[in-house]
Amino acid sequence: xxxxxxxxxxxxxxxxxxxxxxxxxxxxxxxxxxxxxxxxxxxxxxxxxxxxxxxxxxxxxxxxxxxxxxxxxxxxxxxxxxxxxxxxxxxxxxxxxxxxxxxxxxxxxxxx
Numbered sequence: 001x002x003x004x005x006x007x008x009x010x011x012x013x014x015x016x017x018x019x020x021x022x023x024x025x026x027x028x029x030x031x032x033x034x035x036x037x038x039x040x041x042x043x044x045x046x047x048x049x050x051x052x053x054x055x056x057x058x059x060x061x062x063x064x065x066x067x068x069x070x071x072x073x074x075x076x077x078x079x080x081x082x083x084x085x086x087x088x089x090x091x092x093x094x095x096x097x098x099x100x101x102x103x104x105x106x107x108x109x110x111x112x
Contacts, residue, residue, distance in 0.1 A: 007060050010052040011106050017045040017052075018103045021095055032092035042095065043079055043086075049102075050076020064105045072102075 024038045024045075025031050031038040054073040061069045075094075078086065 004057060007057050010055045011110050013052040014049050015106050017048045018099050021045045025095060032088045047076050047079040067102055067105055
């Protein structure tokens with residue numbers, strides 16, 4: 001199924017954000033401790049991913065039930081409004097384990 005123009009725009013935002021997060025964190029073992037400026041950049045990009053995910057069509061989301069779309073949008077709200085309560089190890093886990101599967105879906109949609 002073809003990705004709509006609007007979805008493609010938001011998918012490109014997600015794609016760019018994931019690529020930048022990987023670029024920022026590559027070779028920086030302690031970025032997630034919160035004292036590195038990379039921490040701020042990663043949080044902003046995760047917020048961007050969460051926001052863009054809320055704007056994707058229901059049709060696209062239904063094609064990929066393996067992705068926790070609602071959780072992504074909810075996480076965006078936590079990053080934006082409750083950032084003081086963030087557990088750095090949760091952010092590290094998202095970057096190391098959750099972004100890969102999301103990126104595969106995003107790339108697949110953009111290539112379709």
